[in-house]
Amino acid sequence: MCGIVGYVGSEPCARLLYEGLQRLEYRGYDSAGLAVHDGTEIHVLRAAGKIERLGRALAERPLPGTTGIGHTRWATHGRPNETNAHPHRVDGVALVHNGIIENHVELRRRLTAAGARIQSETDTELVAHLVAERMRGGLDLLAAVRAALAELRGAYALAVLARGEPGRIVVAKSGSPLVVGLAGDAAVCASDVPALLPWTRDVLALEDGEMAVLERASLRVYGPDGRAVDRPLRRIDWSPVMAEKAGFKHFMLKEIFEQPRAIEDTLRGRLDRAAGDVHGDEIGLDPALAQSVERVHLVACGTSHHAAMLGRWYIERLARVAANVELASEFRGRDPVVGPRDLVVAVSQSGETIDTLVAAREARERGAAVLGVVNVVDSAIARMADATFYTHAGPEIGVASTKCFTTQIVALLLFAIWLGRRRGTLPAARAAELVEGLARLPAQVHETLRATRQLVANLARRHADARDVLFLGRGPSYPVALEGALKLKEISYVHAEGYAAGEMKHGPIALVDASVPVFVVAPRDASYERVMSNLEEARARDGRVVAIVTEGDEAAARRCEAVVEVPACAEELSPVLTVLPLQLFAYFVADHKGTDVDQPRNLAKTVTVE
Numbered sequence: 001m002c003g004i005v006g007y008v009g010s011e012p013c014a015r016l017l018y019e020g021l022q023r024l025e026y027r028g029y030d031s032a033g034l035a036v037h038d039g040t041e042i043h044v045l046r047a048a049g050k051i052e053r054l055g056r057a058l059a060e061r062p063l064p065g066t067t068g069i070g071h072t073r074w075a076t077h078g079r080p081n082e083t084n085a086h087p088h089r090v091d092g093v094a095l096v097h098n099g100i101i102e103n104h105v106e107l108r109r110r111l112t113a114a115g116a117r118i119q120s121e122t123d124t125e126l127v128a129h130l131v132a133e134r135m136r137g138g139l140d141l142l143a144a145v146r147a148a149l150a151e152l153r154g155a156y157a158l159a160v161l162a163r164g165e166p167g168r169i170v171v172a173k174s175g176s177p178l179v180v181g182l183a184g185d186a187a188v189c190a191s192d193v194p195a196l197l198p199w200t201r202d203v204l205a206l207e208d209g210e211m212a213v214l215e216r217a218s219l220r221v222y223g224p225d226g227r228a229v230d231r232p233l234r235r236i237d238w239s240p241v242m243a244e245k246a247g248f249k250h251f252m253l254k255e256i257f258e259q260p261r262a263i264e265d266t267l268r269g270r271l272d273r274a275a276g277d278v279h280g281d282e283i284g285l286d287p288a289l290a291q292s293v294e295r296v297h298l299v300a301c302g303t304s305h306h307a308a309m310l311g312r313w314y315i316e317r318l319a320r321v322a323a324n325v326e327l328a329s330e331f332r333g334r335d336p337v338v339g340p341r342d343l344v345v346a347v348s349q350s351g352e353t354i355d356t357l358v359a360a361r362e363a364r365e366r367g368a369a370v371l372g373v374v375n376v377v378d379s380a381i382a383r384m385a386d387a388t389f390y391t392h393a394g395p396e397i398g399v400a401s402t403k404c405f406t407t408q409i410v411a412l413l414l415f416a417i418w419l420g421r422r423r424g425t426l427p428a429a430r431a432a433e434l435v436e437g438l439a440r441l442p443a444q445v446h447e448t449l450r451a452t453r454q455l456v457a458n459l460a461r462r463h464a465d466a467r468d469v470l471f472l473g474r475g476p477s478y479p480v481a482l483e484g485a486l487k488l489k490e491i492s493y494v495h496a497e498g499y500a501a502g503e504m505k506h507g508p509i510a511l512v513d514a515s516v517p518v519f520v521v522a523p524r525d526a527s528y529e530r531v532m533s534n535l536e537e538a539r540a541r542d543g544r545v546v547a548i549v550t551e552g553d554e555a556a557a558r559r560c561e562a563v564v565e566v567p568a569c570a571e572e573l574s575p576v577l578t579v580l581p582l583q584l585f586a587y588f589v590a591d592h593k594g595t596d597v598d599q600p601r602n603l604a605k606t607v608t609v610e
């Protein structure tokens, strides 16, 4: 998500910080800023848009001083403009933050009631107010930050300066990464190793709950109990390019492995586990609409269309509203019947895909309400929609969408639970089960990736020379089959088809012979027995069947060339797990073939042409 750098030493630091931020550009951002302490005062410079704008501002207005913090922001709460850019300064405190503060609504209410003048739409500024409040109460910076943290729920990496404490940066971490290090007589910090590499290779990754105080040539780390801890620095031997990818060979692989964290961020603050429900505030739709809506149209392209197919399944099943899903490019071209009793859900990672944008806009002009399910804050769809439910996956650099897909599925399921509860169609006990299942999901995703990586890499080597690959699934596994095929085509250039397993005998079975790998997505669900029959049909034609199954499915293991197991979970959640081995398979085939995994030929990350 966002990037942090910090420096305290003997050199003028504004340029150093700026260069550190440039090294974090690959992560994606939409504004940037610096705060530098000149020994007397803290000076802040911020700019929306590309980092060069900050560079130009810095050339016009150099910031003197040898202690400072910098930030590249990727908007999660509030538009990507200068007011929302970090650092946020409140009284004599300047602060940068990565992560998402869950209880921002309550905090804003409490601070406003206490007379705070909040300038931005961000959750971050609230933390600066909390720290400033504690410092006004007489605490020093370290104690004030610690006291403020006690009020926060959510994820954060923070770096904070105080006017009254020149030559000092206080940092804290919970949930979002933060590394600190020593570089000659400077102490430095960053959200990611690449920012630090030209300064030092000796770093320490803080653990959740830890804080540190950085001063010239000094680094003190404190544990969650407030006591100083002695933690050795570790030598990093990654090249700068490896470091950008956190040691992964490609961004796509890094993003596949980021999925547990990305899903956690999608869920953050949205599950009401006590009530077995979903908090609706952030969906932003009038709850009355939940009652009155008669039809839902989901529109999207590519991978987002596959997530939208699951969205339809969730909405019909849990909220009992008629729903249809359509490729945005087709929807907009066919003069669809849409009106004021309809809700259009536009699903898009970038929020800029022109077909999805135009389809939703045209529906809105005919009176439908539009809900955007979008990853990029303040993107075109978010600005046009009546309400936007953000997926919070963080920037996705690889052209092939992975973490954005699974977080879209999670967001659509959250929305369907919300809708189902408000319409009275989803019993409380079932909603509570789904909410608990969602809460377990990040750990299951982590475990699936860990347990299947090597097995899938071996499968990919075995099947890398296949000319055609089939992917089959039923019910919620059908969009997963489509997604498995799309991933493989787009990065490895192998011809692949995703099919509803029930359609096999209506045509595609003619393709099956001993040279064709057939991936069957077959978790234990209501379609299981029928999918097994389809699997047998492929086997009977010598197809090389690989099945994605629920762990412990020995019957399937006996029938297939290979099985990849995923943990047991509710039927609604299985697509998030079963797609993981298919993402890995596409990745390892492409890597084996040596294609340009992150920037496959002919494809763009954001498709703004029709």
Ligand code: M6R
Residues within 6 Å of the ligand: 301, 302, 303, 304, 305, 347, 348, 349, 350, 351, 352, 353, 356, 399, 400, 401, 402, 490, 603, 605, 606, 607
């Ligand atoms: O930004 P969007 O989600 O609207 O993009 C839609 C498609 O262009 C996108 O999902 C595309 O199919 C990806 N390359 C899939 O990996």
